[in-house]
Amino acid sequence: MxxxxxxxxxxxxxxxxxxxxxxxxxxxxxxxxxxxxxxxxxxxxxxxxxxxxxxxxxxxxxxxxxxEALGSLHAMVRAILAEQAGAEERIDRTVEVVERHVREHPAHIRFVARERHGGVRAVRQAIAGELDRFAEEVAAALKTQPVSDGWRDDDVWMLAELYVDRLVTTAAALLDAEDGEPGEAERVVRVARRQLRLISIGRRHWMAAGGE
Amino acid sequence: MxxxxxxxxxxxxxxxxxxxxxxxxxxxxxxxxxxxxxxxxxxxxxxxxxxxxxxxxxxxxxxxxxxEALGSLHAMVRAILAEQAGAEERIDRTVEVVERHVREHPAHIRFVARERHGGVRAVRQAIAGELDRFAEEVAAALKTQPVSDGWRDDDVWMLAELYVDRLVTTAAALLDAEDGEPGEAERVVRVARRQLRLISIGRRHWMAAGGE
DNA sequence: CACTTCAGAGGACAGTTGTTCACTGACACT
DNA sequence: AGTGTCAGTGAACAACTGTCCTCTGAAGTG
Known part of the structure; x- marks a missing residue:
């Protein structure tokens, strides 16, 4: 049986x-x-x-x-980061995944955005913990990439936080865009890509610019 | 009389x-x-x-x-941006102002962070509008700086959004840090400074990297 | 001075809330 | 077959909510 x-x-x-x-x-x-x-x-x-x-x-x-909202995402994020693609393609893939996730689970995303700083302590802590786990995974992935050679550990972490936060913000912006004028969503996606690109450029020149 | x-x-x-x-x-x-x-x-x-x-x-x-929470901030922001200091000092000054503002008006900041994606539409819109005004001012200031020569207008705007959002996030993080372990606040400030520095580096190399 | 205005008081209304308690009846286990 | 477990019921509770209405008394006006 x-x-x-x-x-x-x-x-x-x-x-x-x-x-x-x-x-x-x-x-x-x-x-x-x-x-x-x-x-x-x-x-x-x-x-x-x-x-x-x-x-x-x-x-x-x-x-x-x-x-329910964040638990299932870890595998997805890890998959993207493991890809051995160029910086540009990785950015595109990442933004695509965020976009798709927002479209498929809008209510979950809205919930997280809303309660991240919301009025219930336990929930805030749960979200913070989950986002920390994300940052950890991102940091681990960033560290294996050649661009990170010579970086201090806490700088890798600061970059990871920057990435995670950007994705969360983008997701929230996409939600707001949905019930706004049409075409606004595309603009958000385009801006997000360029912001990630700018961060990526800053990353490449970090050491040369004397990151410390 | x-x-x-x-x-x-x-x-x-x-x-x-x-x-x-x-x-x-x-x-x-x-x-x-x-x-x-x-x-x-x-x-x-x-x-x-x-x-x-x-x-x-x-x-x-x-x-x-x-x-009440955001209205008074415009003058302050404008003042910082108008300073003709180097990138490094401007970053320090900016973070200092954010830090001070959070310490002096914690409840207002918490309110904004909480209701930015909160459950009341009118309030969300009011906050979004106010943050947009900030981005506008930042964009205008960025545009006058020599580093922005040759930049497309919407790229300046995308950078402005990146800055504003980073400051909001930092402020929220500072609040969370306050009722946490001591020393956490300093860490948040340190991370924020380095993130702004990385963005600033990306900005300097944007054109050379073929920002489009 | 008489006259109007209007910030705030106070009572009453129907609805709603979270929590309690004793209960039922289908499943699970021996 | 007999017995205990336990997910879900339904009534009752005090406490609270937003809103309506009428009233008051001090400030403003001529």
Whole structure:
């Protein structure tokens, strides 16, 4: 027999997921600290008290959403960075991935952008932690590239932070662009590419310019 | 006789300011969309209905807070950019100003960081508009510098956006650092300086690298 | 002085919130 | 087959929300 996890647990996870989905939907037009427990359960079609079977409070649900939004991204990022392409192509590929991700999971991205500095401490910390993990991965990848020869470790890290932050900002800008004039999204993408290019140029001349 | 605004209007503005201050205080630990009108009036010590004499709703109060937080900054930014100092000193001066501003008006900065992507449309737009004005001023200043000779207008703008965004991010990072381990703030400042330096290097080599 | 204006008070309204408690009934385990 | 577990129910709770209405009294106006 295949280990079927039990009808019991399966149903539970189903409701749990329904709660997460409902919350994510409602969060498109408000922030977590104003989202009510009853509001969520009402959408799912379940009694308010059922919420407690899955999360202690809204903060806990928020943290779960953070994992859902950012957890799956690591593999993707690592794949891009591992590519042995030229700087220019890598930039294009990176921006493309961000663009696609925003288009496919807009609500998740919006949630992260909104709650990154939002009103719920636990969620803020979860996001910060996840972004730190990204920066770590980026830093590790940057370090293996020849351009980084002679760089101090903390300078590699500062560059990694710069990259990660730029991608997050670009993603957020793309969201804002979506419900604006058409063509605005393309402009954002074009600007993002050039900004990354400028950073890349600065990187190439960092040592020669006496980075310290 | 000096044109005394009238005791009436003076008192009104006083309560209005009290409402703004109280709201700003409460917003340190929650976001605007969860802030209640009664909550604010309670702190000030006035009847809930008095709120309506000053703002239609919380969104309107939020917009007023945006102006309070960002409006006064323009002169300061313009002053720094007008300085005819070397790139290195200008970076130091800029970071210093950001640092000081965060230390002197932490609540305002936190508010902007939080509501920049927050749940209230009107406030988001107000912040975006104000940041756009900043970018415009920065772009205008950059353009007068010799390093920008031959640059396309939209590339100057893309650089301006990069700078402004970096400053906003740095300010937010400084806030997070404040209620963390001591010494973290210094690290953030150091990183910010080096990131700006890297961007500055990229800028110097932009044309030679065939910025297009 | 009488007369208007209007910031703020205070009561009342219907709705909503999070949390508690005892409960049911289908699944899981022996 | 018998028994315990536990996801979800439904009623009740005190506390709170935004908004409406009428009222007051001090400041402004001539």
């Amino acid at each position: 295949s280990h079927t996890l039990g009808v019991r647990q399966a149903q539970k996870q189903k409701t749990r997921q329904a709660l997460l989905d409902a919350a994510l939907g409602l969060l498109e037009e408000q922030s977590l600290s104003s989202l009510g427990l009853r509001e969520v359960t009402r959408v799912v079609g379940v009694a308010p008290t059922a919420f407690y079977r899955h999360f202690r409070d809204m903060g806990e649900l928020g943290v779960a959403l953070v994992e | 000096s044109h005394t605004l009238g005791v009436r209007q003076a008192q009104k503005q006083k309560t209005r300011q009290a409402l703004l201050d109280a709201a700003l205080g409460l917003l340190e630990e929650q976001s605007l969309s969860s802030l209640g009108l009664r909550e604010v009036t309670r702190v000030v010590g006035v009847a809930p209905t008095a709120f309506y004499r000053h703002f239609r709703d919380m969104g309107e109060l939020g917009v007023a807070l945006v102006e």
